[in-house]
Amino acid sequence: MIEIQRIHHVSLAVTDIEQAKNFYKDILCLEEIERPQFGFPGAWYQIGNQQLHLIVHPEAETLRATNELSSKEGHFAFRVKSYDETVRWLKEKGVEIYENPTSKSGFAQIFVADPDGNLIELNTEQ
Template sequence: MIQYEQLHHVALVVTDLGRAKDFYGKVLGLQEMPRPNFPFDGAWYRIGDTGQQLHLIVHNGETLRSGSLDTRDGHLALRVHSYRQTVAWLEQCGVPYEARPRPTAGFPQIYVLDPDRNVIELNASDPDT
């Protein structure tokens, strides 16, 4: 049997590294970290303080999504401290989102698309915080 310790990283394809770094660094507030000198562009980000990471990989091909936000599509989910503050921040940044303060999942969710149409779920433990 495989024994897991934790999720190490998730990799997402992006087409424009500068635009992606603005979104993940400035809008989502993730901390960029050193990245090996691969023969292709990308960026790595820390998620929290437990060693989990997000890797962005520049690829000039097409992304999978062309339509509107579909919350049943594959996505990256990040737990946020405050649901209300996250909604307020997204509004301040002008980022369209779909908010679900009391969904069937049992925890509040906010869905956004990054500039390359990757689906990102931001969720919290309480919709009133």
């Protein structure tokens, strides 16, 4: 039997590391951490006890062909402290968002896409 303890990291393919780093640092306010020299560009971020790994791979099959926001496509979610503050911050930064404050999931949702179209949910308790 496999006993999964937690998610360690999520890896996302990106095409332009500097553009991606600007989004994850300046828009989502993530803390970049040291990354081993793998011989290809990327960046790692610490998020609580988990990590987000960005990998430059323009030919990746996982890149979405659109930045259209939808709650039905594959995505990962960050829990945020304040729904209203997060919406205000994203709008102030000019980020397109899809709001779902009364989701049937039981938590208020905000969806954004990074520069490569990777879909990210930001949520809080309703």
